Amino acid sequence: VILHGLTLHPGTATGRPIRLTAPLSFWGGTDADGRIVDAHHPQCGAVLTSRFLLMESGRGSSSASSVLAEQIRARTAPAAIVLARSDPIIPLGALIAAELYDLFLPVVVAPYDTIPDDTVLHVAATADHATITWSTFTS
């Protein structure tokens, strides 16, 4: 199955999805180990590291770009981020990690409701276009 999306930051990645039911701010919302620590967030306690993060959008804090860039540097970031609507601050964190460390975390806008939870996702995001693919045969 192929889902097409808009690239906010390029890159390729593979991982299992984690779906958030509310927007998350990386700053104040996640710790250095990639765990959700926002006590008000429905998925508080979940670890995002190496997962394919599906969430509506970011939220609030300007520092979210710093926190995400630091997680990319420390290898505790999600593998990829798929948003339902564009967000200016999350892809900025990915942009800085690419400038400083040559590490590319893809950030994509796509209607992710059709993505099943129990599967492995692959994303290929270029400057022009993003595709998310997965197999319908789940393990």
Add this chain to the structure above:
Amino acid sequence: MPLHLTAAEEQMLSGQDGEGVALAMRVVVGQARISGAPRLVEITSAHVDSCLYHGQVSLDFVHSLVDLGAKVRVPTTLNVGSTDLIHPTLVRDRQLAKAGRELMTAYAELGGTPTFTCAPYQLPNRPALGEHIAWAESNAIVFANSVLGARTDRYGDFLDVCAAITARAPYAGLQTPEARVGTVAFDCRPLGDFLHSELAYPLLGHHIGSIVGAGIPVLTGIPADVTEDDLKALGAAAASAGGVALFHVVGVTPEAPVSIDDLPVYTVDLRTLQEVRRALSSTGPELDAVSVGTPHASYDECVRLAELVAGPPLHLPFYLSTSRATRDRLGEKLQVLERAGVTVVVDTCTYVTAILQPTWKRVMTNSGKWAHYAPGNINVTAVLGSLAECVASARAGRVVLDS
């Protein structure tokens, strides 16, 4: 949409103005593409949030800019950092304080003014109606857009300083007039007299932020004599609970519509705000400390606190976060505060660094933003109250609420 750059902007991008400017321009252009901007816009000031330490990446980025010879081109204020440079022993974590100081110093080297406050709108020379600016720090963004009518989009760390170095921001989002129109209305008239109490504003802010997300709320029924401190509290809570970067208050803020007839309307009553208070504020009498001044307390708020603490002694640790500029203006009031046992924190804030003792579990605040973030950041539960309730509680050594 293709991005159009002027000759001067192409020159910055190509490295003709130096490699530091080129790096900054790549970030601004990258953000412009992310935002779908057709062009860049010249800005008249910047407020930089990137001077708060978030790990090695914070230092790596600013050192790249310093090493490449970058300097800011517009008046640039600096947000809070991770340490109090005037009271350096306040921060318990020496490593964090050292990294924080290194970062703050590097941003000053780039030409930022060492203001170290999250409330740059309390300083002189604030931007005017219609000015294009690049401000980061969510509460500063929402205040500049809503109360001053200046124009800034929501900018993340890194973009803020890159905008300062290039004097450019993407012409997108709230830089454009069409994006500044209200999307949803809140009729606050049922709140009646409660709107004359300061506690109404952090609660209302948290409530509208939770409902609208990144939408643009329009409030009606707010008294015309609402203070800038009230609007600060409202905006800060709305920005942290949602992604609010602009709100309008009919009859108060400069770009507010005359009528809300064409918008969906939520009605806010006392019960709604009581529920917000229950969600943000834990119950029970135990209390370990009090922390007020998030965003940084204004001169008026510091003076009012000095009046409130003059009297019977405080029995709990009491922290006031404010800017070094406001502290300098306080004169004798500063001595009143310090004699009463108030620890005045500048350059930083109690919930973004290691100032409070790790054994403290319940801390009272007058800030909706502090109540929202402190549990995740510094592992405390928050109790929300007015400034007077905070002082009464510190005197009693337990939570004392008026109602």
